[in-house]
Amino acid sequence: MRTTNLDQEVKELIADIIEVDPASLDPDANLVEDLGMDSMMALEILASLEKRFKIKLPEDELPKITTVNRAIEVAKKYVK
Amino acid sequence: MSNRLGAVPSTLDFEQIKRIIPQRFPFLMVDRVVEIEPGVRVVGLKNLTGNEWFYQGHFPKKAITPGAMICEAIAQTGIVFFSLSQPDSGDVTYLLGSLKMRFLEPVWPGDQMRIEVTPIKVMSKAGILNAVVTVDNRTVAKGEFALAAKDNEAL
Numbered sequence: 001m002r003t004t005n006l007d008q009e010v011k012e013l014i015a016d017i018i019e020v021d022p023a024s025l026d027p028d029a030n031l032v033e034d035l036g037m038d039s040m041m042a043l044e045i046l047a048s049l050e051k052r053f054k055i056k057l058p059e060d061e062l063p064k065i066t067t068v069n070r071a072i073e074v075a076k077k078y079v080k
Numbered sequence: 081m082s083n084r085l086g087a088v089p090s091t092l093d094f095e096q097i098k099r100i101i102p103q104r105f106p107f108l109m110v111d112r113v114v115e116i117e118p119g120v121r122v123v124g125l126k127n128l129t130g131n132e133w134f135y136q137g138h139f140p141k142k143a144i145t146p147g148a149m150i151c152e153a154i155a156q157t158g159i160v161f162f163s164l165s166q167p168d169s170g171d172v173t174y175l176l177g178s179l180k181m182r183f184l185e186p187v188w189p190g191d192q193m194r195i196e197v198t199p200i201k202v203m204s205k206a207g208i209l210n211a212v213v214t215v216d217n218r219t220v221a222k223g224e225f226a227l228a229a230k231d232n233e234a235l
Binding site (some may be wrong): 047 | 201204
């Protein structure tokens with residue numbers, strides 16, 4: 001998969017919130033089980049995606065954000 | 081929209097506030113709610129007198145309102161916002177998840193804090209909210225905080 005600006009921005013945004021180095025963040029690692037993301041961090045990621053990409057994400061997208069790649073998929077669905 | 085007060089009122093007095101938030105003396109930090117737009121904003125007031133318990137120790141020679149108590153007032157106004165914006169969320173306790181706050185000026189005995197809370201992202205059981213605290217139209221503190229409603233059975 002070709003890495004786009006959006007991919008990189010989502011990765012950096014998530015890395016910042018869960019406090020890991022973006023370079024070492026495996027985009028398929030489970031954010032909860034492998035990286036210790038809690039529910040408030042997940043909400044923060046959702047709110048940051050909305051702000052960064054000027055989109056509105058419904059609540060039912062929240063459980064889908066399990067990895068960086070899944071977050072990228074969610075973001076791409078809403079970014080025009 | 082239903083909540084613990086029935087129809088959403090336009091203001092709340094001290095007794096109505098106590099029906100929404102669980103904190104009590106010496107930790108109840110909202111005296112009155114003067115503006116309510118469910119899901120849009122809530123404005124609370126806290127009058128600080130020289131008799132507040134925390135001035136005994138903060139500080140003995142010069143009473144200054146602790147930033148932690150300003151944060152508590154913000155969080156409690158956030159609970160009011162959340163409770164009035166959501167359908168009855170049941171038997172829950174609201175916990176602070178995160179807080180990013182800047183304190184711009186000291187708050188003194190005799191000041192009235194006006195605490196305005198607006199949403200950044202609100203969901204059924206959690207929310208990120210924005211807060212601006214003013215005294216006499218001067219901003220004394222501002223920032224973001226996150227609240228989560230936890231079912232009491234799960235705590």
